Amino acid sequence: MNETNQKMSADDIEALLPWYAAGTLDARETDQVEAAVAADTELARRLDLVREEMTEAVFLNESLGAPSTRVMENLFKAIDRERKIARAPETRRGLGASLMDLFTPRAFAFAAGAAVMVIVLQAGVIAKLALQDRVETGSSFETASAPPVATRGFQIGSFALVRFAPQASMADITRFLDSRDAVIVDGPRPGGPGGMYRVRVARNYVGKDELERLVKEFQSASNLVSMAVPTE
Amino acid sequence: MQVLFARHQVRVYRFVLRLVGNQAVAEDLISEVFLDVWRQADRFEGRSAVSTWVLAIARFKALSSMRRKPDEELDEEMVGAIEDNSDDPEVSVQKKDKSAALRKCLQVLSPEHREVIDLVYYHEKSVEEVAQIVGIPEATVKTRMFYARKKLSELLKTAGIDRGWP
Numbered sequence: 001m002n003e004t005n006q007k008m009s010a011d012d013i014e015a016l017l018p019w020y021a022a023g024t025l026d027a028r029e030t031d032q033v034e035a036a037v038a039a040d041t042e043l044a045r046r047l048d049l050v051r052e053e054m055t056e057a058v059f060l061n062e063s064l065g066a067p068s069t070r071v072m073e074n075l076f077k078a079i080d081r082e083r084k085i086a087r088a089p090e091t092r093r094g095l096g097a098s099l100m101d102l103f104t105p106r107a108f109a110f111a112a113g114a115a116v117m118v119i120v121l122q123a124g125v126i127a128k129l130a131l132q133d134r135v136e137t138g139s140s141f142e143t144a145s146a147p148p149v150a151t152r153g154f155q156i157g158s159f160a161l162v163r164f165a166p167q168a169s170m171a172d173i174t175r176f177l178d179s180r181d182a183v184i185v186d187g188p189r190p191g192g193p194g195g196m197y198r199v200r201v202a203r204n205y206v207g208k209d210e211l212e213r214l215v216k217e218f219q220s221a222s223n224l225v226s227m228a229v230p231t232e
Numbered sequence: 233m234q235v236l237f238a239r240h241q242v243r244v245y246r247f248v249l250r251l252v253g254n255q256a257v258a259e260d261l262i263s264e265v266f267l268d269v270w271r272q273a274d275r276f277e278g279r280s281a282v283s284t285w286v287l288a289i290a291r292f293k294a295l296s297s298m299r300r301k302p303d304e305e306l307d308e309e310m311v312g313a314i315e316d317n318s319d320d321p322e323v324s325v326q327k328k329d330k331s332a333a334l335r336k337c338l339q340v341l342s343p344e345h346r347e348v349i350d351l352v353y354y355h356e357k358s359v360e361e362v363a364q365i366v367g368i369p370e371a372t373v374k375t376r377m378f379y380a381r382k383k384l385s386e387l388l389k390t391a392g393i394d395r396g397w398p
Binding site: 053067 | 339352356
Protein backbone atom coordinates (compact mmCIF):
# COMPACT_ATOMS: atom_id res chain seq x y z
CA MET A 1 0.00 0.00 0.00
CA ASN A 2 1.13 3.59 -0.37
CA GLU A 3 3.93 4.68 1.84
CA THR A 4 3.04 8.33 2.27
CA ASN A 5 2.38 9.77 5.67
CA GLN A 6 -0.93 11.25 4.58
CA LYS A 7 -3.77 10.65 6.98
CA MET A 8 -6.36 8.29 5.69
CA SER A 9 -9.96 9.41 5.32
CA ALA A 10 -12.68 7.96 7.55
CA ASP A 11 -13.88 5.83 4.62
CA ASP A 12 -10.37 4.53 4.00
CA ILE A 13 -10.04 3.59 7.64
CA GLU A 14 -13.38 1.80 7.67
CA ALA A 15 -12.47 -0.13 4.53
CA LEU A 16 -9.38 -1.44 6.29
CA LEU A 17 -11.19 -2.76 9.39
CA PRO A 18 -11.34 -6.38 8.10
CA TRP A 19 -7.57 -6.42 7.56
CA TYR A 20 -6.98 -4.69 10.89
CA ALA A 21 -9.03 -7.40 12.63
CA ALA A 22 -7.11 -10.10 10.78
CA GLY A 23 -3.77 -8.54 11.69
CA THR A 24 -2.61 -8.15 8.09
CA LEU A 25 -2.04 -4.38 7.88
CA ASP A 26 1.40 -2.83 7.96
CA ALA A 27 2.51 -0.94 11.07
CA ARG A 28 1.61 2.52 9.74
CA GLU A 29 -1.92 1.51 8.77
CA THR A 30 -2.38 -0.41 12.00
CA ASP A 31 -1.47 2.68 14.01
CA GLN A 32 -3.86 4.86 12.04
CA VAL A 33 -6.76 2.42 12.36
CA GLU A 34 -6.03 1.92 16.05
CA ALA A 35 -6.06 5.66 16.70
CA ALA A 36 -9.28 6.13 14.72
CA VAL A 37 -11.02 3.28 16.53
CA ALA A 38 -9.97 4.66 19.91
CA ALA A 39 -11.40 8.07 19.05
CA ASP A 40 -14.68 6.96 17.49
CA THR A 41 -17.14 4.73 19.33
CA GLU A 42 -19.18 4.07 16.19
CA LEU A 43 -16.06 2.86 14.39
CA ALA A 44 -15.24 0.66 17.40
CA ARG A 45 -18.74 -0.82 17.17
CA ARG A 46 -18.21 -1.53 13.48
CA LEU A 47 -14.92 -3.23 14.30
CA ASP A 48 -16.87 -5.51 16.65
CA LEU A 49 -19.15 -6.41 13.71
CA VAL A 50 -16.09 -7.25 11.62
CA ARG A 51 -14.76 -9.48 14.42
CA GLU A 52 -18.09 -11.30 14.60
CA GLU A 53 -17.93 -11.96 10.86
CA MET A 54 -14.33 -13.12 11.09
CA THR A 55 -15.06 -15.51 13.95
CA GLU A 56 -17.91 -17.15 12.04
CA ALA A 57 -15.96 -17.27 8.76
CA VAL A 58 -13.11 -19.08 10.53
CA PHE A 59 -15.56 -21.41 12.29
CA LEU A 60 -17.30 -22.19 8.99
CA ASN A 61 -14.05 -22.95 7.17
CA GLU A 62 -12.69 -25.04 10.02
CA SER A 63 -15.83 -27.17 9.90
CA LEU A 64 -15.19 -28.14 6.27
CA GLY A 65 -12.93 -31.03 7.21
CA ALA A 66 -9.86 -32.21 5.35
CA PRO A 67 -9.22 -33.99 2.07
CA SER A 68 -8.94 -37.78 2.03
CA THR A 69 -5.68 -39.67 1.54
CA ARG A 70 -6.84 -40.28 -2.04
CA VAL A 71 -5.58 -36.79 -2.90
CA MET A 72 -2.02 -37.53 -1.85
CA GLU A 73 -2.07 -40.92 -3.59
CA ASN A 74 -3.33 -39.39 -6.83
CA LEU A 75 -0.83 -36.58 -6.67
CA PHE A 76 2.20 -38.79 -6.21
CA LYS A 77 0.98 -41.27 -8.83
CA ALA A 78 0.72 -38.37 -11.29
CA ILE A 79 4.19 -37.09 -10.40
CA ASP A 80 5.50 -40.64 -10.77
CA ARG A 81 3.94 -40.91 -14.23
CA GLU A 82 5.39 -37.59 -15.36
CA ARG A 83 8.85 -38.51 -14.17
CA LYS A 84 8.68 -41.83 -16.02
CA ILE A 85 7.61 -40.08 -19.22
CA ALA A 86 10.43 -37.58 -18.83
CA ARG A 87 12.94 -40.41 -18.45
CA ALA A 88 11.53 -42.59 -21.23
CA PRO A 89 13.88 -41.38 -24.01
CA GLU A 90 16.87 -42.50 -22.00
CA THR A 91 18.18 -45.68 -23.54
CA ARG A 92 21.10 -46.24 -21.27
CA ARG A 93 20.59 -46.46 -17.61
CA GLY A 94 23.68 -46.11 -15.56
CA LEU A 95 24.26 -46.01 -11.83
CA GLY A 96 23.05 -42.41 -11.75
CA ALA A 97 19.66 -43.34 -13.22
CA SER A 98 19.30 -46.21 -10.79
CA LEU A 99 20.07 -43.91 -7.92
CA MET A 100 17.45 -41.47 -9.22
CA ASP A 101 14.88 -44.26 -8.96
CA LEU A 102 15.43 -44.20 -5.25
CA PHE A 103 13.99 -40.70 -5.31
CA THR A 104 10.80 -41.33 -7.25
CA PRO A 105 7.81 -39.84 -5.44
CA ARG A 106 6.54 -43.26 -4.43
CA ALA A 107 9.92 -44.31 -3.06
CA PHE A 108 10.32 -40.91 -1.49
CA ALA A 109 6.86 -41.15 0.09
CA PHE A 110 7.80 -44.55 1.52
CA ALA A 111 11.09 -43.19 2.80
CA ALA A 112 9.29 -40.17 4.25
CA GLY A 113 6.85 -42.51 5.99
CA ALA A 114 9.69 -44.49 7.48
CA ALA A 115 11.39 -41.26 8.54
CA VAL A 116 8.19 -40.09 10.19
CA MET A 117 8.08 -43.32 12.20
CA VAL A 118 11.60 -42.70 13.43
CA ILE A 119 10.77 -39.08 14.23
CA VAL A 120 7.62 -40.11 16.11
CA LEU A 121 9.65 -42.55 18.20
CA GLN A 122 12.20 -39.85 18.89
CA ALA A 123 9.41 -37.39 19.61
CA GLY A 124 8.00 -39.74 22.22
CA VAL A 125 11.22 -39.37 24.16
CA ILE A 126 11.45 -35.63 23.44
CA ALA A 127 7.80 -35.03 24.37
CA LYS A 128 8.35 -36.79 27.67
CA LEU A 129 11.31 -34.54 28.33
CA ALA A 130 9.38 -31.47 27.17
CA LEU A 131 6.42 -32.24 29.37
CA GLN A 132 8.70 -32.92 32.28
CA ASP A 133 10.38 -29.61 31.59
CA ARG A 134 7.03 -27.89 31.46
CA VAL A 135 6.01 -29.30 34.80
CA GLU A 136 9.29 -28.12 36.26
CA THR A 137 9.19 -24.61 34.79
CA GLY A 138 5.46 -24.10 35.00
CA SER A 139 5.47 -22.64 31.47
CA SER A 140 2.20 -22.77 29.54
CA PHE A 141 3.84 -21.97 26.20
CA GLU A 142 4.94 -24.19 23.40
CA THR A 143 6.74 -21.97 20.93
CA ALA A 144 5.38 -21.59 17.42
CA SER A 145 8.59 -22.96 15.95
CA ALA A 146 8.40 -26.10 18.04
CA PRO A 147 7.62 -29.46 16.41
CA PRO A 148 3.99 -30.05 15.49
CA VAL A 149 1.52 -31.07 18.12
CA ALA A 150 1.22 -34.60 16.81
CA THR A 151 4.75 -35.26 17.96
CA ARG A 152 4.48 -33.57 21.29
CA GLY A 153 1.88 -35.52 23.19
CA PHE A 154 -0.89 -32.94 22.89
CA GLN A 155 -3.15 -34.90 20.60
CA ILE A 156 -5.72 -35.60 23.26
CA GLY A 157 -7.99 -32.89 24.52
CA SER A 158 -10.29 -30.18 23.24
CA PHE A 159 -9.00 -27.37 21.10
CA ALA A 160 -9.73 -23.84 19.89
CA LEU A 161 -8.19 -21.54 17.33
CA VAL A 162 -7.21 -18.36 19.10
CA ARG A 163 -5.85 -15.03 17.94
CA PHE A 164 -4.45 -12.94 20.77
CA ALA A 165 -4.97 -9.19 20.88
CA PRO A 166 -1.97 -7.21 19.57
CA GLN A 167 -1.65 -5.29 22.82
CA ALA A 168 -1.63 -8.45 24.99
CA SER A 169 1.74 -9.04 26.63
CA MET A 170 3.38 -12.44 26.80
CA ALA A 171 3.16 -12.35 30.60
CA ASP A 172 -0.59 -11.62 30.52
CA ILE A 173 -1.22 -14.39 27.99
CA THR A 174 0.80 -16.86 30.07
CA ARG A 175 -1.16 -15.99 33.21
CA PHE A 176 -4.44 -16.23 31.32
CA LEU A 177 -3.59 -19.66 29.87
CA ASP A 178 -2.27 -20.93 33.19
CA SER A 179 -5.44 -19.87 34.99
CA ARG A 180 -7.43 -22.07 32.57
CA ASP A 181 -4.96 -24.93 32.38
CA ALA A 182 -4.73 -24.17 28.66
CA VAL A 183 -1.69 -24.46 26.46
CA ILE A 184 -0.68 -23.34 22.98
CA VAL A 185 -0.01 -26.53 21.06
CA ASP A 186 0.48 -25.31 17.52
CA GLY A 187 0.84 -22.17 15.48
CA PRO A 188 1.05 -19.76 14.05
CA ARG A 189 -0.90 -21.26 11.18
CA PRO A 190 0.95 -21.52 7.87
CA GLY A 191 0.25 -18.97 5.20
CA GLY A 192 -1.10 -16.22 7.38
CA PRO A 193 0.67 -13.38 9.13
CA GLY A 194 1.15 -15.58 12.14
CA GLY A 195 -1.55 -14.54 14.50
CA MET A 196 -3.63 -17.69 14.89
CA TYR A 197 -2.75 -20.41 17.38
CA ARG A 198 -4.23 -23.79 18.24
CA VAL A 199 -4.84 -23.89 21.95
CA ARG A 200 -5.73 -26.93 24.02
CA VAL A 201 -8.52 -25.62 26.23
CA ALA A 202 -9.22 -28.87 28.07
CA ARG A 203 -7.04 -31.88 28.77
CA ASN A 204 -9.82 -34.29 27.77
CA TYR A 205 -12.34 -34.39 25.00
CA VAL A 206 -15.36 -32.38 26.09
CA GLY A 207 -18.75 -32.18 24.40
CA LYS A 208 -19.79 -29.44 21.99
CA ASP A 209 -21.62 -27.40 24.65
CA GLU A 210 -18.74 -27.51 27.10
CA LEU A 211 -16.26 -26.60 24.37
CA GLU A 212 -18.41 -23.64 23.36
CA ARG A 213 -18.55 -22.55 26.99
CA LEU A 214 -14.76 -22.73 27.28
CA VAL A 215 -14.33 -20.82 24.02
CA LYS A 216 -16.76 -18.15 25.25
CA GLU A 217 -14.52 -17.69 28.28
CA PHE A 218 -11.67 -16.94 25.89
CA GLN A 219 -13.84 -14.61 23.83
CA SER A 220 -14.90 -12.70 26.93
CA ALA A 221 -11.26 -11.85 27.71
CA SER A 222 -11.37 -9.28 24.92
CA ASN A 223 -8.34 -7.38 26.24
CA LEU A 224 -6.24 -10.48 25.54
CA VAL A 225 -8.10 -12.45 22.89
CA SER A 226 -9.35 -10.94 19.67
CA MET A 227 -10.83 -14.16 18.30
CA ALA A 228 -11.54 -17.69 19.51
CA VAL A 229 -13.42 -20.49 17.76
CA PRO A 230 -13.74 -24.21 18.51
CA THR A 231 -11.71 -26.52 16.30
CA GLU A 232 -10.94 -30.21 16.03
CA MET B 233 6.99 -31.57 -1.98
CA GLN B 234 5.67 -33.71 0.86
CA VAL B 235 6.30 -30.92 3.33
CA LEU B 236 4.68 -28.32 1.11
CA PHE B 237 1.70 -30.58 0.49
CA ALA B 238 1.29 -31.46 4.16
CA ARG B 239 1.55 -27.82 5.15
CA HIS B 240 -0.96 -26.37 2.69
CA GLN B 241 -3.31 -29.11 1.52
CA VAL B 242 -6.07 -28.62 4.11
CA ARG B 243 -6.42 -24.90 3.65
CA VAL B 244 -6.18 -25.12 -0.13
CA TYR B 245 -8.83 -27.85 -0.06
CA ARG B 246 -11.14 -25.69 2.03
CA PHE B 247 -10.61 -22.72 -0.27
CA VAL B 248 -11.42 -24.81 -3.35
CA LEU B 249 -14.36 -26.53 -1.66
CA ARG B 250 -15.89 -23.17 -0.81
CA LEU B 251 -15.60 -22.23 -4.49
CA VAL B 252 -16.73 -25.41 -6.22
CA GLY B 253 -19.03 -26.76 -3.50
CA ASN B 254 -18.33 -30.44 -4.14
CA GLN B 255 -15.94 -32.52 -2.04
CA ALA B 256 -14.97 -35.01 -4.76
CA VAL B 257 -14.35 -32.23 -7.28
CA ALA B 258 -12.37 -30.25 -4.68
CA GLU B 259 -10.17 -33.27 -3.97
CA ASP B 260 -9.49 -33.87 -7.67
CA LEU B 261 -8.69 -30.21 -8.12
CA ILE B 262 -6.19 -29.99 -5.29
CA SER B 263 -4.31 -32.99 -6.72
CA GLU B 264 -4.09 -30.99 -9.95
CA VAL B 265 -3.11 -27.84 -8.04
CA PHE B 266 -0.17 -29.50 -6.31
CA LEU B 267 0.86 -31.25 -9.52
CA ASP B 268 1.05 -27.81 -11.14
CA VAL B 269 2.99 -26.53 -8.14
CA TRP B 270 5.46 -29.39 -8.62
CA ARG B 271 5.71 -28.68 -12.36
CA GLN B 272 6.18 -24.94 -11.88
CA ALA B 273 8.39 -25.04 -8.79
CA ASP B 274 11.38 -23.66 -10.69
CA ARG B 275 9.29 -20.71 -11.85
CA PHE B 276 8.32 -19.61 -8.34
CA GLU B 277 10.27 -16.42 -7.75
CA GLY B 278 9.55 -15.99 -4.09
CA ARG B 279 8.03 -12.55 -4.55
CA SER B 280 4.93 -13.67 -2.72
CA ALA B 281 4.25 -16.15 0.07
CA VAL B 282 4.06 -19.76 -1.09
CA SER B 283 0.49 -19.99 0.20
CA THR B 284 -0.49 -16.98 -1.93
CA TRP B 285 1.02 -18.60 -5.02
CA VAL B 286 -0.68 -21.94 -4.33
CA LEU B 287 -4.05 -20.28 -3.65
CA ALA B 288 -3.79 -18.36 -6.94
CA ILE B 289 -3.24 -21.63 -8.82
CA ALA B 290 -6.08 -23.24 -6.87
CA ARG B 291 -8.44 -20.42 -7.71
CA PHE B 292 -7.61 -20.67 -11.40
CA LYS B 293 -8.25 -24.41 -11.37
CA ALA B 294 -11.49 -24.02 -9.45
CA LEU B 295 -12.84 -21.34 -11.78
CA SER B 296 -11.89 -23.37 -14.86
CA SER B 297 -13.71 -26.34 -13.40
CA MET B 298 -16.77 -24.23 -12.61
CA ARG B 299 -16.85 -22.88 -16.18
CA ARG B 300 -17.03 -26.42 -17.50
CA LYS B 301 -20.26 -27.08 -15.59
CA PRO B 302 -23.76 -25.75 -16.19
CA ASP B 303 -24.75 -23.19 -13.56
CA GLU B 304 -27.82 -25.08 -12.41
CA GLU B 305 -25.86 -28.20 -11.64
CA LEU B 306 -23.23 -26.18 -9.84
CA ASP B 307 -25.69 -24.30 -7.65
CA GLU B 308 -27.44 -27.49 -6.68
CA GLU B 309 -24.17 -29.18 -5.79
CA MET B 310 -22.92 -26.17 -3.92
CA VAL B 311 -25.96 -26.02 -1.70
CA GLY B 312 -25.60 -29.74 -1.02
CA ALA B 313 -21.91 -29.62 -0.26
CA ILE B 314 -21.98 -26.69 2.09
CA GLU B 315 -25.20 -27.69 3.75
CA ASP B 316 -24.63 -27.75 7.47
CA ASN B 317 -26.89 -28.88 10.23
CA SER B 318 -27.91 -25.40 11.21
CA ASP B 319 -31.33 -24.04 10.38
CA ASP B 320 -32.00 -21.40 7.79
CA PRO B 321 -31.34 -17.79 8.93
CA GLU B 322 -34.90 -17.09 10.02
CA VAL B 323 -35.18 -20.21 12.14
CA SER B 324 -31.75 -19.58 13.62
CA VAL B 325 -32.83 -16.14 14.72
CA GLN B 326 -35.91 -17.60 16.34
CA LYS B 327 -33.52 -19.76 18.29
CA LYS B 328 -31.56 -16.64 19.16
CA ASP B 329 -28.55 -18.16 17.52
CA LYS B 330 -26.99 -15.18 15.81
CA SER B 331 -23.77 -17.03 15.11
CA ALA B 332 -25.53 -19.79 13.18
CA ALA B 333 -27.48 -17.19 11.20
CA LEU B 334 -24.27 -15.38 10.33
CA ARG B 335 -22.65 -18.63 9.18
CA LYS B 336 -25.68 -19.45 7.08
CA CYS B 337 -25.54 -16.04 5.44
CA LEU B 338 -21.81 -16.49 4.76
CA GLN B 339 -22.70 -19.64 2.85
CA VAL B 340 -25.23 -18.00 0.57
CA LEU B 341 -23.06 -15.09 -0.53
CA SER B 342 -22.06 -15.08 -4.20
CA PRO B 343 -18.85 -16.99 -5.01
CA GLU B 344 -17.09 -13.66 -5.64
CA HIS B 345 -18.04 -12.35 -2.20
CA ARG B 346 -17.40 -15.65 -0.42
CA GLU B 347 -13.96 -15.78 -1.93
CA VAL B 348 -12.85 -12.36 -0.72
CA ILE B 349 -14.33 -12.92 2.74
CA ASP B 350 -12.52 -16.26 3.08
CA LEU B 351 -9.22 -14.90 1.81
CA VAL B 352 -9.25 -12.00 4.25
CA TYR B 353 -10.77 -13.59 7.34
CA TYR B 354 -9.73 -17.23 7.12
CA HIS B 355 -6.62 -17.31 4.94
CA GLU B 356 -5.36 -14.07 6.53
CA LYS B 357 -4.34 -12.48 3.26
CA SER B 358 -3.40 -8.81 3.01
CA VAL B 359 -4.95 -6.45 0.45
CA GLU B 360 -1.94 -6.98 -1.84
CA GLU B 361 -2.10 -10.77 -1.54
CA VAL B 362 -5.83 -10.89 -2.27
CA ALA B 363 -5.16 -8.71 -5.31
CA GLN B 364 -2.51 -11.18 -6.49
CA ILE B 365 -4.67 -14.24 -5.93
CA VAL B 366 -7.83 -12.84 -7.48
CA GLY B 367 -6.05 -10.81 -10.16
CA ILE B 368 -7.72 -7.48 -9.47
CA PRO B 369 -6.38 -4.06 -8.36
CA GLU B 370 -5.96 -3.43 -4.63
CA ALA B 371 -8.65 -0.72 -4.65
CA THR B 372 -11.08 -3.26 -6.11
CA VAL B 373 -10.21 -5.72 -3.35
CA LYS B 374 -11.24 -3.16 -0.73
CA THR B 375 -14.42 -2.28 -2.61
CA ARG B 376 -15.32 -5.93 -3.11
CA MET B 377 -14.79 -6.67 0.57
CA PHE B 378 -16.98 -3.71 1.49
CA TYR B 379 -19.80 -4.92 -0.77
CA ALA B 380 -19.44 -8.50 0.45
CA ARG B 381 -19.87 -7.29 4.02
CA LYS B 382 -22.74 -5.03 3.02
CA LYS B 383 -24.49 -7.98 1.36
CA LEU B 384 -23.92 -10.03 4.49
CA SER B 385 -25.61 -7.36 6.58
CA GLU B 386 -28.52 -7.24 4.14
CA LEU B 387 -28.96 -11.00 4.33
CA LEU B 388 -28.91 -10.83 8.12
CA LYS B 389 -31.46 -8.04 8.06
CA THR B 390 -33.73 -10.18 5.90
CA ALA B 391 -33.32 -12.89 8.52
CA GLY B 392 -34.39 -10.45 11.23
CA ILE B 393 -31.00 -9.31 12.52
CA ASP B 394 -30.38 -5.60 12.08
CA ARG B 395 -26.74 -4.82 12.81
CA GLY B 396 -27.21 -1.10 12.26
CA TRP B 397 -24.68 -1.15 9.44
CA PRO B 398 -24.31 0.00 6.71
